[in-house]
Amino acid sequence: MLESGSSAGIESSIRKDFSHRERAGTQIMPGNYPPILLVGSNSQIFIGPLGRGRRHIHGANVALVALEKPLMVKMGANLHWTEYESTLIPAGTAHELDPQGGWCAVVYSDIYAPRWQAMQPCPGQLPLKCLTAYRKLRGSLQRLIQAQTFDVGLQKELSNALEKSLGTAPKTFNRMQQALRGYLQDHSELDLDAFASHVNLSPSRVQHLLMRELGLSYKRLQHWTRFQSAMGDLENMRSLTEMALELGFSDSSHFSNTFRTTFGISAREAGITGNDLRLWPFPG
Structure with a gap:
């Protein structure tokens, strides 16, 4: 599945990147901001703090981006936790996720009408070790945490960052x-x-x-x-x-x-039943 030799190098890079941002004071600390759910016609993005989840399987490709702490993930038959700043988990892949109590972004798109090329299902595909241009995407997501509204400027910024990381919409469907x-x-x-x-x-x-x-x-x-x-x-x-x-x-x-x-978690743990959830439409 994942190459163990290269995983060690990725984990070292992740720890250095997060510690560098903490020293530089550039990491956004979410504090008491409520979680966000962006809802599009064929996509959803959850942005918020999550605890360790149970082993579970998604019904679509899912992209994950760490916003506060590295993500710890177990995938497939792998019994060991691996650190990620970002990854893409294919539909049907059993996995466990532990964001270590930190904020993260979870990007979904309908499997029958994926909004981005990376979400196109391909049975047998392997997880991605790292999303393309994930730092740009992470920056856009972090800025959104402190926003009071999802205005046109933030929408365009996030849409561009998502396309850089996940590609444009597929042109063909099975x-x-x-x-x-x-x-x-x-x-x-x-x-x-x-x-x-x-x-x-x-x-x-x-x-x-x-x-x-x-x-x-x-x-x-x-x-x-x-x-x-x-x-x-x-x-x-x-x-x-x-x-x-x-x-x-x-x-x-x-x-x-x-x-x-x-x-992998309950609806209450995900925060989707709370009155403070910021539920915003995501055009496109």
Whole structure:
């Protein structure tokens, strides 16, 4: 997976970079700022403090950027923690994340309509050791922490930094992505039988193609699309029970367990149910 020899050099560089910024006084200390959730039509970015999460699997490629302390990550069959300033974890990769209580940014984009080329699913791909131009991206994210509004200037700055790191939007999509885009434009819920009928395939064939072309099981993709579709309406869903019912779960316990399995932490730990969350639209 990751080359152990080069990982040691990366870890040394990470520690030097963070300690240099601390000595120079250039590191933004988030203090008591509330977390941020940027919600776009096909993307979400969480910016905030996180504790150590459990082993979990995302339903899309996910980019991580350390904003305060180095990220500690275990991926796949690797039993050892590795330090990162930034990384990209492919969809379907089991991993544990420990931001050491510091602020970090977690960048998501829908697997069927990724906003950036790096988010394009490719079953079997390896995690990235470091994002391109991550220091520029980190600077944009850190400036956003102290902002009172997500104004046009900050939007343009962050959009440019994300494109430098993750690339522009893909120009082509595989058949499962195209089918999902069309289906989810007209349906709020991903139902296996209905989707199979939509693409004129058997449910078993659909499950096979989802795994082959996206690297995900149907059930994991269904949970992911449920959570992603609800992100833009969090302001109106302040209780776990209300959120669970809105997303089609039988009760808050089922919702909480699925959320933790998908994201490694609880909804409360992520801060998405708190009244102080800064929920801002992210055009584009």
